[in-house]
Amino acid sequence: MRPDSLHEYGILVLSTNDTYEKAEITKEAYKRYEQKEISFRSLTRTEPPEHPARPSNVKIVEPKDAPKRGGGSLGNRIALLHSLCHMESYAIDLSWDIISQYLPDEFAQDWLKVAHDEAKHFNMLEDRLKELGSFYGDVVAHDGLWNSATRTSSDLLARLAVLHCVHEARGLDVTPNNIRKFSQNDDSISADLLNTIYEDEITHVTSGVRWFKFVCEHVLRQERSKEQNIEENQVAISNQDIMDRFYQIVRGYFNGPLKAPFNDEARRKAGMTEEWYYPLTKRE
Structure with missing residues (x-):
C-alpha cells in the first residue's frame, strides 16, 4: 500500500537505504502530489528517523581522507562527479527531513520541488558515472553535509x-569553476549536466x-x-x-x-x- 500523504512519503524515503529507490519514490510522490492524489499531512504523526537509511556500499571516511577532485584525469573527473552525486543523495534526504516539519502547505510544496530536483540530479550524475565506467559507491565519500544536519x-x-x-549557496560559488574544469578537458557532457544542476x-x-x-x-x-x-x-x-x-x-x-x-x-x-x-x- 502506497503512502497517502507527503509526510508518509518522507518517512518512507528516509527509511529506504537504496539511493536509486529514494529518487524513484521522490519522483512518484511529486507526481501524485501534483495530481492531487495525496495530501500534505497524515492523520497520524510518525517521527522521521534520527539518521536516514543509507546505502551500504558507500564507504564513509573523514573529509581529509576523501580523494582529490582537481585536475583533468579521468579518475579526478570521476571523483568530482561522485562527490556531487553523494551530495545530491543526501540532499534528497535533507529535503524530506525538512518536509516532516509541520509548516504551511506552501513550505511543503517548495521543498517537494527541491526534493524532486535533487532526485533528478542524482539520477543524472549516477548515469554519467556509469557512462565513464564507474558507479555511485565506487569512490569513498564523507558525511560532512549530514553532520551539519545533525547539529x-x-x-x-x-x-x-x-x-x-550557507551550504546550498556554496554550491553556487564552486559550480562554475567545476563546469570550466570539465569543458577544458573536453568533457562537454559533464559540463552541460552541471550547468543544468546549477x-x-x-x-x-x-x-x-x-x-x-x-x-x-x-x-x-x-x-x-x-x-x-x-x-x-x-x-x-x-x-x-x-x-x-x-x-x-x-x-x-x-x-x-x-x-x-x-x-x-x-x-x-x-x-x-x-x-x-x-x-x-x-x-x-
Missing part, C-alpha cells in the same frame, strides 16, 4: 540557515532564503511578544533583526568564517544579497 536537527531556523542558505540550485537557495526569513520573523515575534508582554501582531521586525539572527546562528553552528570567492551574481538571483554573507567572512 541543527533540533532547530528548524538553524537548519534553514546552515544547510539551505540553474536548479539557484532556485533552491531562493527557497532557503525565503523560508529562513519567514520562520525567523515568526520566531522573533514570539520572543519579543513574551519579553514585552504584548500581542505578536504589535511587534515590529526589521530586516536588520533578521540579518542579526542569521549571523548569530551561522556563527554558532558553522565551523569558522565563510570563505570567498563568492558568486555574487548567482546569489543575487537567489535573493541572497551581499549582506547575507560578507559580514560572516570575518571572525566575530
